[in-house]
Amino acid sequence: MKKNIQNVIEISNEASKIFLSGENFYVQQLLGAHRIAEGYIFRVWAPNAQKVSLVGDFNDWQGIPMEKDETSGIWEVYCEHAKEKDLYKFKVQQADGREVYKIDPFAIRFEKRPGVAAELYEFPAKKWKDGLWIGRNKRSNKFKRPMNIYEVHASSWKEHENGEPYSFSDLKAELIPYLVEMNYTHIEFMPLMEHPLGRSWGYQLIGYFALSSYYGTPAEFQDFVEACHLNNIGVFVDWVPGHYCINDDTLPYYDGTPQFEYSDPDRAKNNRWGSINFDLGKPQVQSFLISSAMFWIEMFHIDGIRVDAVSNMIYRDYDEGPWTPNHEGGNRNLEGFYFLQKLNAVIKLAHPNVLMIAEESSSETPVTGLIENGSLGFDFKWNMGWMNDILRFYEMDPVLRKDHFTLLTFSFMYMMRENFILPLSHDEVVHGKKSLMHKMWGDRYKQFAQLRNLYTYLITHPGKKLLFMGSEWGQFLEWKFDEELEWGDLNDSLNHSMQKFTSELNYFYKEQTALWELEDSAETVEIIDADNTSESVLTFMRKGKRKKDFLIVALNMTPVERREFTIGVPYPGTYKEVWNTEMQEFGGTWTQHNDICQSESIQFKEYDQLIRTTVPALGAIILKPESINIRKK
Structure with missing residues (x-):
């Protein structure tokens, strides 16, 4: 056993050097908890901590001192009594002497909310059966194929009678047949990574390597993705590399100093969302984040990652509050810009068929295309301008539309500037904005007529498509993150007919090559x-x-x-x-x-x-x- 541990330590010394350089893209194999012989070895990066102890079920939460490697700032301990499903945390004596119980940033599973302790978990061996899907993707041109995305918040699509959310086993049984029936080509999930606050919708994360325990086990999600592929449905997942949860027992100021965040407190604090911004120029943070993306791609076979809030990562003045210019005197966040280029370059080198999608609201920075040409290197960008113009137009009294017709047509002027996805997303049906159905002008009949008109424009306008769940049948109420969709609407003949319309329109889109064959031209x-x-x-x-x-x-x-x-x-x-x-x-x-x-x-x-x-x-x-x-x- 001692020989095994020594081999691991020797390997980790090399891995830690690469981690410090920002080039370790599998750093979760170094840090976190890993089974060795009969126990587990635990490692955590906390370079400026005075002391770190391991606490958990295996030691009655009393604490086992960890040893620090001064070169890397990584603390380490072997615990032979630790076993699978045990919960644990790190007790960190921070740089100023303050003691805080912290999460394991590299945990692959956490206990259920509201707790945030990590759980020792071993991925079961899986023999994937989606080789045909992967092979077909390698041979196809993503820009010349149909892409019609159903956007889903996993825990509010449907729930059990007792209010418990569906696990991914439940979603495999019901959601995948629904996707097939509705003729979607892809599904996109709002963030599935661990997050302590449901109302953040997953956009304020704590576990960048952990499927939220709210949704079941990682093995269940693997099976879900495999089943999607066997039904010719691609899977995208939202990911948030720009900012993270502000809770004191999670990532912020982990060792008592700016560790994952910027040293400048104005740059570190995200006022808009009440969170903390990653220091994207720090090599260790780059290793952490790129490893997270690689982990989700490789462990779950996902087909694409939608990077959230790109504008917040590439502009210093995007947030509300004070900001300082960069050394060139401009508002460009140079660290964020180059990190995103690096992220896309690494992913594309390892997985050229995985799609990288940006949610970015400005037009100042080239987002899609070749990095060599100065872009960020994404495959697709959400067309927020189209979405804003179109929804303003459809909300308008038809008497006024003749004077604002350019809202409908302006997108044709710039449609080839980027590789666009046309999003009618969750962001447009919350916070008093009203549902898509409720936005439409006129009485109920006219609202349905215009919703059918809008979706026809969505499908026939150049660009890939995205529609948020519930919108396919014209749900009238706004989306509620803590309740399932208004499935009872489908007892109404107009809602039922609207759902049929969307299904047949989606099928029409897939069958008509004129709607996607030359879309990159x-x-x-x-x-x-x-x-x-x-x-x-x-x-x-x-x-x-x-x-x-x-x-x-x-x-x-x-x-x-x-x-x-x-x-x-x-x-x-x-x-x-x-x-x-x-x-x-x-x-x-x-x-x-x-x-x-x-x-x-x-x-x-x-x-x-x-x-x-x-x-x-x-x-x-x-x-x-x-x-x-x-x-x-």
């Missing part, structure tokens, strides 16, 4: 008429690789039915309506589609041909060429 869209403000109807085309593969979209933003409405078309021939938001099965009043349109040789703007059809009040239609002559325009 400006050729994917052609505006037919964005200037019809008097009637407030927008028309445009989405195009695939083949000339005959295109769709014509018409969105009517007024409660007035537009009959004999003219639309310019590129080729003579016939055009068939393949989508109409006002069909009776979707909650509308139409019992049959518009007749097939025969083009007429009449000039319409840039087109030599036009068709005439009816666009429903507050509705949207999509037409597809049926029999056209592409040689004659």
Whole structure:
């Protein structure tokens, strides 16, 4: 046993040197708790602590002194009495002599809230069965494939009758079939890492390597991801590398000095969210955070990470409160900028098919694309500008929309500037903002009509798609993090029809190559008429690789039915309506589609041909060429 421990110590000396340099991307294999022979070896980084002791179930919480390696600042002790499922903490005598019971920052499991003690846990050996999914991802171009994301808060999607949240075993049984039924291609979870306060929604973390015990065991989440892949569904997880929970018994000022946080108290304190900012320029913090990302990718086979609050990481003046310019006199957080480039470079080198997604609200910094070209190196960026403009527009009285039509169309001007995801996310349905359904103008019938119109625009506009749970059927109440969704809504015929609409629209999106095949190119869209403000109807085309593969979209933003409405078309021939938001099965009043349109040789703007059809009040239609002559325009 002593020989085994000595081997581990020798290995750890090399690993600790790499940790200090910021290049150890598997630092959880060094720090934390690890089984050795019959017991466990415990290590924690606390360079300026006067003393650190291990306390837990195995010693009646009395404390075992740990030894410090002066070079690395890592404290270590071997405990032969420790066993799996025991709880433990570190008792840290900080630099000023104050004693605080602290969490293990590298724990892979914690006790259930409100406690924050780490639990000794061993991952069971798993033989993954998702090789076909992984192989298919390696061969596919993520930019030229459909991506329609269902955003979920795991504990409020559905709960048991006694109010207990679903575990991932429960979610595997019910959520995955629902995703299949609703025709989503991906699911994205709000943070699943350990956090002590439910109302933070997981955005103020304490355990960067631990699935929250609120959601079950890590093995259950592994099984969930595997089952998603077997059903052709990708899994994304939100991750928060910019700031963390302020609780004194967690990460803040761990050894009594600025350890994970900035030395400058103004930079360390996050006033906006009541949390603490990581010092992203510190090598040990870089090792910690990048190791966390790698851990989630490799242990759980997740397909992507959405990095939260990127603006807070790359701008010194993003927060509320005092700020100081960088050494160049600007507002760029240079440490955060270079950390994100490093993060993306490391992930892409190790896992080129894992998607890195940024939630970033400004337009000053290139976010997606090659790092060599000056960007942060993400694959996708949430298009917050599109989301804000669109929701303002749909909340507006239709009488006013003609004067604000650019809110609807402005995104076409910059749609190729980044690789965008169009988010209608959780942030838009809380804190008095009202649900998407409740935002819509007019009476209940008109609200559903506009919601169908909005989702059609979401699906047909260039960019990948994201919709928050409950919005698929038009839940009227705001989302509540501590209650399940209003599933009773589906007893109402209009809500049920709205859910059917979303499912069929999602299927339509997956089947129509024109909606995603050329999405990384400006050729994917052609505006037919964005200037019809008097009637407030927008028309445009989405195009695939083949000339005959295109769709014509018409969105009517007024409660007035537009009959004999003219639309310019590129080729003579016939055009068939393949989508109409006002069909009776979707909650509308139409019992049959518009007749097939025969083009007429009449000039319409840039087109030599036009068709005439009816666009429903507050509705949207999509037409597809049926029999056209592409040689004659």
